[in-house]
Amino acid sequence: MDRREELARAVVAIQFERWPALYARYGEDGRERCVEDVGFHLLYLAEAVASDSPALFREYVAWVKILFAGIGIPDEELGESLEILRDVVAARVDPAAAARVCACVGEGLSALPGLPREAPPFVRSDAPLGALARSYMDALLAGDRRRAAALVTEATTTGATVPDLYLHVFQPSLREIGRLWQTRAITVAHEHFATAATQAIMGQLYPAIFAAERRGLSMVATCVGGEQHEIGIRMVADFFEMAGWDSHYLGANTPANSIVHTLRERNARILAVSATITAHVGRVAALIAAVRAESWEQPPRILVGGYPFNLVPDLWRTVDADAFAPGAQEAIAIAERLVGPAAPDRAAPDRAAPDRAAPDRAAGVA
Known part of the structure; x- marks a missing residue:
């Protein structure tokens, strides 16, 4: 067992001891998923502490809040978990590191109540090439790579430049697909397909890129x-x-x-x-x-x-x-x-x- 798993299990043990209803709700499989979640908290906390950047952990908490909202985990549960994590880690490191841990987790806890429970969409009809981005994303989510490629080809024949397609079609579409995965509206398979398809479609544009x-x-x-x-x-x-x-x-x-x-x-x-x-x-x-x-x-x-x-x-x-x-x-x-x-x-x-x-x-x- 590595140090991160050891700390994660210590945090989850306190959670389940403090709130017996958690076991009734999640069971043993749920406990293991909690250990996995806390392991990720620790991974991101370690980077924030190493960089002395509490803002990094605050933004991670913002991302997790949206993720947890999508699977029905209350904000209060996330906040209490972070408090336990702070106390467990701070008690096991030297005073200087403990101060940084408390600063990073404190930044996340202070921001938590005001953080949004959902992220704004990245594909918008009022954005440049917004309608094309929407159609392109819909084709990817439908698993229709040929349709997505045809949309790009048609756009190039009507004046869209490669930078236009990269910045206003590919980038917002993939970010929106990532947001949909974060909110559990789609699966990770959808996200992987969209990325692979877009990379293949980018290859079609190489004659213009390398000219x-x-x-x-x-x-x-x-x-x-x-x-x-x-x-x-x-x-x-x-x-x-x-x-x-x-x-x-x-x-x-x-x-x-x-x-x-x-x-x-x-x-x-x-x-x-x-x-x-x-x-x-x-x-x-x-x-x-x-x-x-x-x-x-x-x-x-x-x-x-x-x-x-x-x-x-x-x-x-x-x-x-x-x-x-x-x-x-x-x-x-x-x-x-x-x-x-x-x-x-x-x-x-x-x-x-x-x-x-x-x-x-x-x-x-x-």
Whole structure:
């Protein structure tokens, strides 16, 4: 039993002892699910404490409140569970760590009553290409990838640009599907299908993406290990391509030494790293530390992004990055400011296909 499971079982034991009705309601299977839930609380709490960012834990509590509302768990039960978790953990760590634990959990508890019980929709009819985004999402939820692809093809013939499709169709549709899963309106299978289908459909757009004039600039894009949402950083890599960079998208679970090798091999000026959940902030810091530890003639500049970095404006400093970008378009401007201007590489041949991992090219999924 690892430390996290040990702590989670200690928290749940107190819960079930304090409120015997819980066992009557959930039973032994329910107890195990409670242990799993508290284990996730501890995982996110550990990252917030390590980053000294109570806001990270507050936003996690906001997400859990919506999730629990969808499965009928009262807010009071969540709050009492967090109080027990705080007391159990604080009693088992040193005073400095205990103070951070109390600060992080306290931030979540203070915010809990005022946090929403549902998230606003991401697909809206009044947004740019809102009607297309709705139709595209409906096709994905119906399992109709051909219809979704046809909608995209039709949109390109009537003037929609690739950036339009990425920002106003793919991104809000996938975020809305994630919201529907969070509220238990759909299953995780729906979410996985939508992501895989969208990645395959993005492949249809590569002739336009890779048509930009080369500028003699190279970048590497990756996620940290364990990420299940790689499509955001893949979109970022494609935006770099459209801006004339040579992008090298590595996806997730690429070892740090392989990332370093690719940076050297491709003479990359930028390493873009994404994390979509706060539990992975520590992995971003570890990857950056590994890159910084190498000897470089011209060290790559490191750009981070993703949900936790959007939540806490200075979190990028905590992980020792060079900068943070809230989105793909902003990432281009920030990267070019970091490395300085470069002239177009008129001698470079046009690339007909993306530099992607073989499984990605074959299956259209990361």
